[in-house]
Amino acid sequence: MEKKLKGVTVSINGPVVKGSSMEGFKAREMVMVGKKKLLAEVISLEKDMATIQVYEETEGLKISEEIISTGSPLSLTLGPGMIGNVFDGIQRPLEDIKKISGDFIGEGIGLMSLDREKLWEVKILIKEGDYVEEGQFYAEIQETNLIVHRLMVPKGISGKIKIAKESGNYRLEDVVAIIDTFGEDYNLKLYQVWPVREPRPVRERMAIDRLLITGQRVLDIFFPIAKGGTAALPGGFGTGKTMTQHQLAKWSDADIIIYIGCGERGNEITEVLEDFPKLIDPRSQRPLMERTILIANTSNMPVAAREASVYTGITMAEYYRDMGYHVAIMADSTSRWAEALREISGRLEEMPAEEGYPAYLPSRLAQFYERAGYVKTLSEREGSVTIIGAVSPPGGDFSEPVTENSKRFANAFLALDRKLAYARHYPAVSYLNSYSGYVKQLKHWYYENVSEDVLELREEMLYILHEEEKLNSIIQLVGEDVLPDEQRIILEISRVIKRGFLQQNANHKEDTFVPINKQYEMLKVIHHLYMKAHEAVKLGLPLSEVRSSDIFEEVIKMKYTVPNDDLSKIDDLYAKIDSYYSSLKQRYDMKREGVN
Template sequence: MMEKTAITISVNGPVVGAKNMTGFKVREMVMVGEKKLLGEVISLDGDTGTIQVYEETEGLKSGENVYSTGNPLSLTLGPGMIGNVFDGIQRPLEAIEKISGGFIAEGIGLLSLDKEKLWDVTILVSEDDYVESGEIYATVQETSLIVHKLLIPPGVSGNLKDVKPSGQYTIDEVVATVSCSDRMYPLKLHQVWPVREARPVKERMAIDRLLITGQRVLDIFFPIAKGGTAALPGGFGTGKTMTQHQLAKWSDADIIVYIGCGERGNEITEVLEDFPKLIDPRSGKPLMERTILIANTSNMPVAAREASIYTGITMAEYFRDMGYHVAIMADSTSRWAEALREISGRLEEMPAEEGYPAYLPSRLAQFYERAGFVRSLSGVEGSVTIIGAVSPPGGDFSEPVTENTKRFVNAFLALDRKLAYARHYPAIGYLTSYSGYSKSLRNWYYENVSEDVLEIREKMLFILHEEEKLNSIVQLVGEDVLPDDQRLTLEIAKVIKRGFLQQNAMHKDDTFVPILKQYEMLKVIYHLHTRALAAVKANLPLSEIRNPEIFDEVIKMKYTVPNEDLSLIDDLHYRIDSYFDELATRYASITEVI
């Protein structure tokens, strides 16, 4: 029941001030003015409050009313979320288009899930059963890929009464009642949860499983763990959105939540056009059958952009509690931080570095700490993995959002402008990126790949770093002055970059590479380096060691070796050994003659 309060409003963009707000609470959701614009109380000082409005405030007049809802900004969590497209505060854009056309009408209200659609519900409980928080009491086949498990809300436990049979129900119908100690709690097909409050879990578990992406530079060199956090910083045109699209399509997460937070309208349009056409490679079904899209472009209200991040993470936690592994793609957290800066400026708060609010680090920490691998209240395992794109102006990684993000994520996947302009994708810089998950995933690699995969990875990274040092010398005095072993390092680094790190998203075998093929490919490159280095130490001529045919075969193996049949990898090992054995024999006989 909304309470009506007469106030005085002074308008300042998306933030309005109101007097006579005694009885309101901070973070309470309110309706502002006669148009019932959605807002949130963000500060109270005596009887004067400041309201963050999630809609355009043009036309709002002094003296209009504010209506209290008595609740914080909350989401309706239930069937109908998967495959839907929402704005930053969970209003379904397709439903809004039917009501008001191509623009979101002012005062349209807090629409959320379809309350008229009938769902086929399978009831899993019986009369007088005792249930606790987190238990599954019913299921709905939301899409052909996702079973929506209806959970007893946190803080609710007791005996069930008035349990209805399995059948078709809307999300607002009561299918059972929980007899708590002091009240009767109705169970509907949805629950409401405040977006700024993390959902409770039974236990936070160790992060020790790889989020398999099929991207070699990630799965082997800079891994992301399930339940982990990763930042994807890069300047304009370096491939942030493209990389996130690849991760959304190919990662082994069960559900994808894609948050278009403050990006340009044309980029979000591309996402909205492309995602419904994508086919999930694991099932052959449309990718949207396990995806939620949140679209909040740069020309939408700034306050809603700030809320969109919390909307996405709350949805992810809800599905995590069912036992799903969820991956969030936030594009981009820089625009979210800019929304914080704009709102802070309108509140006349003391700015910190580059005008961002002093609480920017704590807000970033609060967002990323909601990731994790957990045991839910019902005892099932689930995870939320957060992959946040960062858009530093001019590609300057020293700016506040990138620097503070680096403090709270364990995988820093820095996109390199030079690689992007050279059409080397994913353009993840192998010199500036890092992952803190390599050690925690060691046992996973041992059990699922090989015991020497991380050792080979370290040696390949060492070669890449050595190449960077040698390039500075080559630019000054040329390659000819280098000894043969260092010239070989330059050649092997080219093979690593072109044959392993560079990946073609348009090629059927290269867009996604199974983890075992990744390891076998890396092992071939390592074997080539080992045999070539031994030949250099045996004083064989480098012109013979750098055989173009052998090196090109190794580079092209990503195309020539099918993902389903790795037997050709053994042929490459044999070809390398045969060539260097023949080379050693030939020059040994020449030496004997001399």
């Protein structure tokens, strides 16, 4: 249903505006609509008619209200003050909005971003007469206790420093240096502006060959994520997507975390906003928010702002990457972002593709994931952006378009399993349906930092888990008793792998984060148990004694009983396993000799 007004057509169903007499405007240009100056973006131009997506509610627009050009695309103000802040999808700080309009985001607030009045203690790194190039650091600010903010010469700017101020306290708008760019002066302030849909430049894209250490055993060894890599985290309702991302945000060895809530339910975003400020960074014992940025968009916010939120997050990530930081993005969830694309596409009356999504959904997802990477920056430092995108397939159907296309473009597919989640097995990452394309790329990293046989152990454990799945199909038909003991011991070892290695307790101090060396040692113990038990079964020892509950349970509980900082107790487990099976074999030999 459309309401015809003079000079402008407004879609009553949502924030899409069609304005006539749009000569002189450009596609992707940011504009302000009406007396309230609602923020919007031109998304298409056809002769003198433009289609504009508005980031606020359009209700109340009147006849002949003007559309004001800003002359620039949707852009972010990048500077100190972003870390520890909570923004909406277009970088407006929610705390500042609350002071202006209360608990609800008012219309026509304008494009607020960073605090222009706050004084920052600035260390100037350049002096008069220096020659500077794009990407070079000209000042440093201790943004939080954990992050040093390095101010960079913007892209395309180079020349000799004409004026450089002394180190001291300055506001964002203060000019701290002037560059003579071959005849014209360029003022260096404490921020730069960057369009969200344009990737930031780098010197070189490097090989992705370093593990993003998460402390989660199912990820670090079985389905690894690389620094600068991409991962999709699909799962139906209640499978633990948000909880898994919380663990990754808290424990991964990224320097900076950017959490994008792009359209999830309000209660889930509320949980994030309440939980994150309370979290303590385990590495520094400081609040986690001192290296975190939150972008909050709920499902009842305008779809245009939801669509923009992922670009806002990735642009911030690239900015900190260019300082030489390793940044991890948690997008929760890309399904809601795709739904915003679908809604906007429908309002534009575009021809729908599968399940109503626009035909360009795959290319948009590809463009998003392609902005990840491990790079050498313009300042010759190494930095990375790792993207972990949650996917919320309706009913847990992984064949729907967003999950299928995420599988195409993300190199790690961490499928969350409903059965595991309902059995309180967390992280509920399916060991049957998940995969990681980074295993081969990380081969040398594992050799150098863990052990040369860690990937062989991984393959053997995965083989046991897959064999167990086949045996379970047989058991459902004919029962476990018909299986030979060699196959039944596989079932027992699978239980040890699942309960003792893959299942993790986020509330236990020894189990919430596990160092990579302990993960390897745990896997070796399980493998040793398997070899000894398998050998005993082949000798004909009774299965009831081979699968001694005491030995198996001790191996399962080693995740709690072996401290992360003291692995000496691992040797005790080896000794107990060897001792038990030696005595079992000895008793069996004696019994057999007595019979003979």
